[in-house]
Amino acid sequence: MPGSAMPGTMSVVRRASSYCPPATHVLAELPYLPSAVPQARHVLRDALSRAGLDEDSTATAELLVSELVTNAVKYGRPPVWLLVELRPGLVHASVSDTSTTLPDRREVDEESEGGRGLLVLEALAGSWGVASVESGKYLWFDLAVEQPSAPPPPAEPSANGQSVATHHPDGQSGGGPRPADARPGGG
Numbered sequence: 001m002p003g004s005a006m007p008g009t010m011s012v013v014r015r016a017s018s019y020c021p022p023a024t025h026v027l028a029e030l031p032y033l034p035s036a037v038p039q040a041r042h043v044l045r046d047a048l049s050r051a052g053l054d055e056d057s058t059a060t061a062e063l064l065v066s067e068l069v070t071n072a073v074k075y076g077r078p079p080v081w082l083l084v085e086l087r088p089g090l091v092h093a094s095v096s097d098t099s100t101t102l103p104d105r106r107e108v109d110e111e112s113e114g115g116r117g118l119l120v121l122e123a124l125a126g127s128w129g130v131a132s133v134e135s136g137k138y139l140w141f142d143l144a145v146e147q148p149s150a151p152p153p154p155a156e157p158s159a160n161g162q163s164v165a166t167h168h169p170d171g172q173s174g175g176g177p178r179p180a181d182a183r184p185g186g187g
Helices: 036-050 055-075 117-124
Strands: 024-030 080-087 090-097 127-133 136-144 163-167
Touching: 024 036, 024 055, 036 055, 036 080, 036 090, 055 080, 055 090, 055 117, 055 136, 117 136
Parallel strands: 024 163
Antiparallel strands: 024 080, 080 090, 090 136, 127 136
């Protein structure tokens, strides 16, 4: 994983601060079907467009989200959730499913159609990882992006001071619960 010196070691935060820049969260439940991939790209593109991010950053983030969702649909179990967190200069995305089987890197030859998702994450994301939790697992990535020249108008904050939007498979959207509370089992 990028940022790790050796497997099994822990990265150390060199400077900590109590300041946390404002964030916008987008949470979408995705169908457990191949159509989840373009739906996830649409949700992400919409969020990044509203944030005013450039086309190159958006295209890279879309590719990375496509890899995460493909992994969840191909090897995971429903339900599948996409969480996008936007902070100044950073796109964080995670995809969760209820399978506890963690992905592993496979050897692929030039003729293989698949098997390169983790390599794509490693090549393009600033950092990425996978976490096993009681309710399944989630894969995530962080992508550093240039801040737009003119910030978008502020979103209405939720009770905890963060902006939250939810997207549902039926196309409805609107304010909703905090992302951790929205998934089955609260996490």
